Amino acid sequence: MVPGLVAMILIALCGFLPALNIVKEKEVGTMDQINVTPVNKFTFIIAKLIPYWVIGFVVLTICFIMAWAIYGFVPVGNLGVLYLGASIFVLAVSGLGLIISNNSDNMQQAMFVMWFCMIVFMMMSGLLTPIQSMPQWAQDINVLNPLKYFIQIARMVFLRGSSVTDIAEQLIALSIFALGFNTWAVLSYRKSN
Numbered sequence: 001m002v003p004g005l006v007a008m009i010l011i012a013l014c015g016f017l018p019a020l021n022i023v024k025e026k027e028v029g030t031m032d033q034i035n036v037t038p039v040n041k042f043t044f045i046i047a048k049l050i051p052y053w054v055i056g057f058v059v060l061t062i063c064f065i066m067a068w069a070i071y072g073f074v075p076v077g078n079l080g081v082l083y084l085g086a087s088i089f090v091l092a093v094s095g096l097g098l099i100i101s102n103n104s105d106n107m108q109q110a111m112f113v114m115w116f117c118m119i120v121f122m123m124m125s126g127l128l129t130p131i132q133s134m135p136q137w138a139q140d141i142n143v144l145n146p147l148k149y150f151i152q153i154a155r156m157v158f159l160r161g162s163s164v165t166d167i168a169e170q171l172i173a174l175s176i177f178a179l180g181f182n183t184w185a186v187l188s189y190r191k192s193n
Contacts, residue, residue, distance in 0.1 A: 002073050003154030004127035006063045007089070011118055011147055014056045014090045018097030019114040021048060022189075023104045045186045049094050056090035057083065076161035085153035085167060088174040092146045095181030102188040121147040146177040 025031045034044070060083065067073040075082060097114060104110035122128070124138065125147040131139060142148055149170040156162035156170075164171070 001127075002067050002071060003158045004125070004151050006060065006067070007125070007147055007150045007154055008122060008127070009059060009063060010056055010086065010090060010150070011093050011121065013059055014052045015093040015097045015118060016111070016114055017055070018048060018052050018094045019100045019104075019110045020097075020107055022098065022101035023107050023110045027106060041186050041189050045098060045182065045189060048098060049091065049182070052094040052097075053087065053090050056086060056094075060086050073158075075158040077157035077163070078161075081162070081164055081167065082154065082157045084164065085150060085157070085171060085174065088171060088178050089146060089150040089153075092174055092177040092181055095178060095185045096146075098185035099181060099188055102185060102190070121145050124148065125151050127151055146174060149173045149177075 022031070025034070039047075064075075064079070096117065100110050100113045100117070104113065124131075124134075124142050124145050126142075127147075131142055131148065134142070153162075153167050153170045153174075156167055160166075
């Protein structure tokens with residue numbers, strides 16, 4: 001459960017905070033000021049992602065320390081491999097949060113949509129129920145769940161000592177999510193000059 005809970009904490013922080021970020025600026029009125037600056041959409045979205053990427057690493061490190069201090073649980077594999085997977089996962093869920101934020105009119109809407117996504121991701125991720133015991137249609141849909149891939153990475157590195165080559169399939173899937181979500185976030189951000 002510990003590797004899965006680490007993934008849940010990352011999606012809660014690095015997904016919710018970006019989802020509330022841009023929509024909060026819309027509500028306060030600072031988006032109008034940002035929109036008249038010469039900053040392009042790509043730079044703006046990257047600037048919104050970097051703080052959550054750093055927060056993700058800090059939270060991940062705290063989780064590892066607590067897992068060791070409270071449960072005596074240390075990963076069998078290399079922590080660098082886990083940080084690599086986490087860095088891609090955080091980019092993916094932060095991108096999803098920015099997409100939700102770009103398309104929401106207020107904070108409540110963004111919060112509920114992100115909460116819905118998080119609950120679906122969590123229930124389908126294999127954290128609480130093994131994916132193999134789900135109906136076939138649920139297993140087919142689960143291909144679109146980034147949390148599933150990070151939980152697999154966390155469990156493989158923590159419990160089996162897997163290397164980068166062992167988790168290449170999961171890293172490629174997360175990279176596709178990160179690239180797709182962040183491209184969508186840049187395209188969905190409506191900058192008016």
